[in-house]
Amino acid sequence: MFPSILIVDDEPTILQSLSGLLTDEGFEVITANNGYEALKIIDAEAPDLVLLDVWMPGIDGIETLKEIKKSTATLPVIIITGHGNVETAVKATKLGAFDLIEKPLNIDKVIVAINNALNFRRLEEENRYLRKKTIEKHSISGGSNPVQALKMQIATVAPTESWVLIKGENGTGKELVARTIHQLSPRAESPMIDVNCAAIPETLIESELFGHEKGAIAGSSVKKRGKFELAHTGTIFLDEIGDMSLATQAKILRVLDEKKFQRVGGGRILTTDVRVIAATNKDLEGEIENGRFREDLYYRLNVVPIEVPPLRDRAEDIPSLTEIFLAEAAASNREKRKTITSDAIDILTKHAWPGNVRELKNLVERLAIMVQNDAITAKDLPANLSDSKATGGELFSIEDLDKARVAFETEYILKKLAGHDNDVEKTAAAIGVASDYIQTLIAERKA
Numbered sequence: 001m002f003p004s005i006l007i008v009d010d011e012p013t014i015l016q017s018l019s020g021l022l023t024d025e026g027f028e029v030i031t032a033n034n035g036y037e038a039l040k041i042i043d044a045e046a047p048d049l050v051l052l053d054v055w056m057p058g059i060d061g062i063e064t065l066k067e068i069k070k071s072t073a074t075l076p077v078i079i080i081t082g083h084g085n086v087e088t089a090v091k092a093t094k095l096g097a098f099d100l101i102e103k104p105l106n107i108d109k110v111i112v113a114i115n116n117a118l119n120f121r122r123l124e125e126e127n128r129y130l131r132k133k134t135i136e137k138h139s140i141s142g143g144s145n146p147v148q149a150l151k152m153q154i155a156t157v158a159p160t161e162s163w164v165l166i167k168g169e170n171g172t173g174k175e176l177v178a179r180t181i182h183q184l185s186p187r188a189e190s191p192m193i194d195v196n197c198a199a200i201p202e203t204l205i206e207s208e209l210f211g212h213e214k215g216a217i218a219g220s221s222v223k224k225r226g227k228f229e230l231a232h233t234g235t236i237f238l239d240e241i242g243d244m245s246l247a248t249q250a251k252i253l254r255v256l257d258e259k260k261f262q263r264v265g266g267g268r269i270l271t272t273d274v275r276v277i278a279a280t281n282k283d284l285e286g287e288i289e290n291g292r293f294r295e296d297l298y299y300r301l302n303v304v305p306i307e308v309p310p311l312r313d314r315a316e317d318i319p320s321l322t323e324i325f326l327a328e329a330a331a332s333n334r335e336k337r338k339t340i341t342s343d344a345i346d347i348l349t350k351h352a353w354p355g356n357v358r359e360l361k362n363l364v365e366r367l368a369i370m371v372q373n374d375a376i377t378a379k380d381l382p383a384n385l386s387d388s389k390a391t392g393g394e395l396f397s398i399e400d401l402d403k404a405r406v407a408f409e410t411e412y413i414l415k416k417l418a419g420h421d422n423d424v425e426k427t428a429a430a431i432g433v434a435s436d437y438i439q440t441l442i443a444e445r446k447a
């Protein structure tokens with residue numbers, strides 16, 4: 001299909017000569033001799049590009065451009081102006097004209113401008129398509145109540161400018177939550193820049209965050225822009241915030257407060273407009289008590305707290321997540337999608353998943369590659385998953401109900417403790433028993 005170009009001009013000679021030349025170049029050409037007609041044609045025939053003369057009787061080119069941008073903002077418009085008309089040029093650019101060409105027209109320049117505009121439009125469309133695909137690929141799956149509640153929280157906070165602190169165990173999907181908030185926010189057209197606070201060595205953190213000038217850092221002869229500069233007008237995602245040193249916390253706090261910073265070795269003060277989303281798997285309140293985290297930074301970041309629940313608290317999502325990961329694995333390995341038997345799903349559902357969704361995803365990916373048959377069965381699951389099978393088996397081999405009850409309770413409390421970083425108070429609150437009860441159980445096990 002040839003790109004279609006609408007030429008709008010009140011001079012019949014220009015319409016005629018331009019359409020002849022552009023038709024020879026392989027474009028499909030439509031013409032209009034005034035603004036009203038142009039708007040009607042755009043509505044009915046959706047051309048790929050408009051060449052629009054400024055001086056026309058009735059609504060002039062500038063007014064027509066305004067109307068076009070109101071109804072079809074992505075349609076590229078190239079304005080044809082009289083020689084040296086700077087005022088019109090400025091107006092048209094402000095209104096979103098893609099390019100301006102001066103009369104008398106040079107056909108080579110017209111063709112270059114048309115091709116540039118069409119290429120730009122194609123890239124924009126590709127970009128939109130890829131963004132949509134990314135959102136679909138990285139969406140938060142799960143129909144359990146905790147996940148539904150999480151999605152509601154995300155939908156509420158995303159369109160605002162509020163800062164968010166995402167809490168949750170390893171692999172629960174904190175980064176996915178951050179990405180979803182960014183993608184649903186008005187900043188989605190700008191980037192979300194990740195900073196893994198635990199992974200950057202202390203000596204490099206300042207240049208990573210704020211950038212550095214040429215020669216300011218040993219071993220680097222080029223200027224580098226930092227994360228706060230790259231995230232300008234977008235979102236900065238401070239992951240593993242609980243692992244930052246106190247010195248770095250002070251530096252981050254300053255830039256978050258002042259929204260200004262300097263590159264290492266640079267004198268110029270740079271301003272940054274960022275939305276901050278932070279994440280942690282640590283109990284930051286405990287870290288504050290132990291003097292490892294600044295209280296002022298905590299309150300600055302914790303404007304909207306979001307808790308991502310561990311997978312064991314939403315076990316009903318495990319079957320659907322497994323199916324999704326099997327489908328993803330099949331697509332990326334270009335293989336037939338494997339099925340999984342119900343007894344295998346049963347074992348997966350009972351497992352405690354200390355590594356949460358990441359652990360489940362990795363396991364499913366591995367099984368999809370390693371299992372030779374079309375169906376994954378209970379036999380194919382690794383031994384560490386059989387702890388829940390074994391526990392079940394052992395429990396059933398206990399003849400006395402009271403003893404079985406104690407064995408189950410011990411196993412249950414220990415698993416819950418592990419899931420709350422061995423924090424007795426938190427576990428007690430979560431499962432609804434007194435903390436003394438858990439302390440006694442631990443003491444008895446040690447004895």
Ligand SMILES: Nc1ncnc2c1ncn2[C@@H]1O[C@H](COP(=O)(O)OP(=O)(O)OP(=O)(O)O)[C@@H](O)[C@H]1O
Binds near residue numbers: 139169173239
């Ligand atoms: N609800 C979900 N639906 C689909 N995929 C998910 C879901 N939650 C997590 N995942 C996937 O699990 C993996 C781990 O998620 P993510 O990296 O977001 O976890 P995290 O909490 O940030 O981990 P860490 O604490 O280790 O940084 C990713 O591949 C992510 O796409």
